[in-house]
Amino acid sequence: MTVRRVRPGHEQQLRDWLAEAQGPRRAEAQATLVEEGIDHEKAALVDTGDGLLLFYAMQSDDFERARKVASTSTLPIDVEHRAHMRDCLLPFDEADLDVVLDLAPS
Numbered sequence: 529m530t531v532r533r534v535r536p537g538h539e540q541q542l543r544d545w546l547a548e549a550q551g552p553r554r555a556e557a558q559a560t561l562v563e564e565g566i567d568h569e570k571a572a573l574v575d576t577g578d579g580l581l582l583f584y585a586m587q588s589d590d591f592e593r594a595r596k597v598a599s600t601s602t603l604p605i606d607v608e609h610r611a612h613m614r615d616c617l618l619p620f621d622e623a624d625l626d627v628v629l630d631l632a633p634s
Contacts, residue, residue: 531625533618534573534580542582542616546571549605556605563601564594582617 534542549557561569568587573580588594598606 529583529585530620532582532584532620534582535616535618536579538616539573539580541612543573545609545612545616549609553605556603560598560601560603560606563603564588564597565590566594 561567566586566588568585570585572583574583586594599610601607
């Protein structure tokens with residue numbers, strides 16, 4: 529899971545893009561999940577009063593492989609996704625993240 533702050537004024541662009549991936553481009557988006565080895569992906573917006581946060585969760589057996597494939601993909605939907613995320617989200621600062629639980633079965 530990642531948590532990112534939404535850039536002020538970019539909420540509608542982010543919502544429109546995710547709706548496009550969820551709707552008319554769903555098959556294309558699902559094909560990229562297969563390429564990346566992602567079993568499930570979910571995104572949610574939370575209004576904190578100080579701005580919006582995007583919670584983005586993915587399930588995979590190999591996140592490093594998934595990240596590498598996603599970051600180097602030249603598929604149109606992946607290129608557009610990276611561009612929208614750069615436009616809509618503020619840079620990630622690990623200091624903002626306080627992981628208080630991280631469990632997996634042995």
